[in-house]
Amino acid sequence: DIQMTQSPSSLSASVGDRVTITCQASQDISNYLNWYQQKPGKAPKLLIYDASNLETGVPSRFSGSGSGTDFTFTISSLQPEDIATYYCQQYDNLPSYTFGQGTKLEIK
Amino acid sequence: EVQLVESGGGLVQPGGSLRLSCAASGFTFSSYWMHWVRQAPGKGLVWVSRINSDGSSTSYADSVKGRFTISRDNAKNTLYLQMNSLRAEDTAVYYCARDRGYYDSSGYYTSAFDIWGQGTMVTVSS
Numbered sequence A: 001d002i003q004m005t006q007s008p009s010s011l012s013a014s015v016g017d018r019v020t021i022t023c024q025a026s027q028d029i030s031n032y033l034n035w036y037q038q039k040p041g042k043a044p045k046l047l048i049y050d051a052s053n054l055e056t057g058v059p060s061r062f063s064g065s066g067s068g069t070d071f072t073f074t075i076s077s078l079q080p081e082d083i084a085t086y087y088c089q090q091y092d093n094l095p096s097y098t099f100g101q102g103t104k105l106e107i108k
Numbered sequence B: 001e002v003q004l005v006e007s008g009g010g011l012v013q014p015g016g017s018l019r020l021s022c023a024a025s026g027f028t029f030s031s032y033w034m035h036w037v038r039q040a041p042g043k044g045l046v047w048v049s050r051i052n053s054d055g056s057s058t059s060y061a062d063s064v065k066g067r068f069t070i071s072r073d074n075a076k077n078t079l080y081l082q083m084n085s086l087r088a089e090d091t092a093v094y095y096c097a098r099d100r101g102y103y104d105s106s107g108y109y110t111s112a113f114d115i116w117g118q119g120t121m122v123t124v125s126s
Helices: none
Strands: A004-007 A011-012 A019-025 A032-037 A046-049 A062-067 A068-077 A085-088 A103-107 B002-008 B010-012 B018-024 B033-039 B045-051 B059-060 B068-073 B079-081 B092-099 B112-118 B120-124
Touching: A004 A085, A011 A019, A019 A032, A019 A062, A019 A085, A019 A103, A032 A062, A046 A062, A068 A085, A103 B068, B002 B092, B002 B112, B018 B033, B018 B120, B033 B068, B033 B079, B033 B112, B045 B068, B045 B079, B045 B092, B059 B120, B079 B092
Parallel strands: A011 A103, B010 B120
Antiparallel strands: A004 A019, A019 A068, A032 A046, A032 A085, A062 A068, A085 A103, B002 B018, B018 B079, B033 B045, B033 B092, B045 B059, B068 B079, B092 B112, B092 B120
């Protein structure tokens, strides 16, 4: 099975900061990676698909990059409403869909 | 409005059974693969099961294989998860999710869970 390792597990940043989360796959998954945002008590929301494509309606301050085993998720200028937990998800090894363990983002 | 609404959660004793439902509206349900994803209290997301658009193909996480059964009724726009032999470790919020994936030019199925329900809580405890 493919393992997804996200880092950091938690992160504290100030409004306006650039925030970066990484996700590493245990083997090459090409660009078969998505990123989700989950706010407390809410369902997850798709932000980035196929590693770098912004989902319709998602603010452009969110972006994703990478391929193979190393991926990056970036918020260019942190806003208060971005407080959430972020998950990467691989779908290269179908029918297994593995999520990373999550990164909890807080405001400093 | 595109929407998924789960129901059927509750408290059940270890070894018991429960059937979850997920009612879809606002889109052509029969055109999409569907999934169940769960989240134990304070923990991360875990994929549970998937069914293709016509119900002819299913897959499961190893942790639920042989105990859970995913199915769908396209005439009723409803997805189901039959959960048997429940264990304490199955305690979680269960989400249904739509997969808007497609087969790309190389024949690979790309996947993205673009619509999620609000979740239904399943508690397994004596």
